[in-house]
Amino acid sequence: MEKNGGRVVSSVELAGKCRVKAHQVRKDLSYFGEFGIRGVGYYVKDLLREIKRILGLNKEWRMAVIGIGNLGSALLSYKDFLKQNYKIVAAFDIDPAKVIGRVSEKLGKPVEVLHISRVKEAVKERKIEIGLITTPASEAQNVANILVEAEVKGILNFAPAQITVPEGYVVKDAFFTTILDNLAYLLSST
Amino acid sequence: MEKNGGRVVSSVELAGKCRVKAHQVRKDLSYFGEFGIRGVGYYVKDLLREIKRILGLNKEWRMAVIGIGNLGSALLSYKDFLKQNYKIVAAFDIDPAKVIGRVSEKLGKPVEVLHISRVKEAVKERKIEIGLITTPASEAQNVANILVEAEVKGILNFAPAQITVPEGYVVKDAFFTTILDNLAYLLSST
């Protein structure tokens, strides 16, 4: 909306785009503050700034990818990270063949692939706060342990495995076949 | 559990693995029927069969991938689909360079990449029920329209765009930066 030159937006418009009710949009936003103007709507620019602030996107998040298979490689060359405030600043694999030479060339600055044994040092040096696990399921918990050991507070787990971490650390699952299962359920129960 | 030879499992065990309470596991399962045995627990084999039946995974789901970039390619060579009852039986792109020759060779039977104009015929011939959108955001709605036109009832959208479809069709978003935003929120509000 900001790019398209939109100045104001109403809760009804937002609701349409988000597949929810207008009530909900207003209630949810009001939980964090009063961002709109009665009789007018929400100024796009202000609302965007507030939402970014709420989500914690007013800073750069430095991330590491562990497991440079198909998915890991795709993430390394994922350009839209730049639009958001996310940045992959390190990549790791256990396979020496991948470690030697493999880099992500599509972004401005290539990221070389390091051996997994170097996670802890790299996390410290490069101020990494989020780890993306893209290993096979069998290695996910091991990698999570390594990340916790390195004091990476947030983990986004793409592997099809439930991993556990100590109190104070956050894991989110981004495993798409769960969503696919949900889709299959909806399709077969109609 | 089934592979590890587990015969029975309790709601407490299941809860631990799923990061929920045991109450919840029992309540949720009981919604669909009585699958457990009082004083014993749930027989792993029976429970698995019931859950698969509930989710609609007791049949093969035939899928198409549209957009053969990094992510699309990763999906084409994703081996774990075979373990579940999902199968990619068609791939499409708009770029002739990708259409010519590009195939997924890692699975048993390669899937050749077709031009997007051939979606409708392929969906009919190959009995495709689910479409995976892995195009850039700008093309996601167009592709969704094509899939709806071809009467693909379910869409899993990996593109960072909100797409809309008519009543009777189901869209699920599998866009990981939403989860990443959620993670960033949790990390910055502690």
Add this chain to the structure above:
DNA sequence: GGATGTGAAGTCGTTCACAGCT
């Protein structure tokens, strides 16, 4: 004895209706 299944109680989130601003 021990674990499930389930009404009832409690909590949380959504919807409503309208007061409050512009």
Add this chain to the structure above:
DNA sequence: AGCTGTGAACGACTTCACATCC
């Protein structure tokens, strides 16, 4: 007049406690 913000009503989900069954 129009749209947001919000207490109150409503509905849904979660938790509890215990009856039930192996």
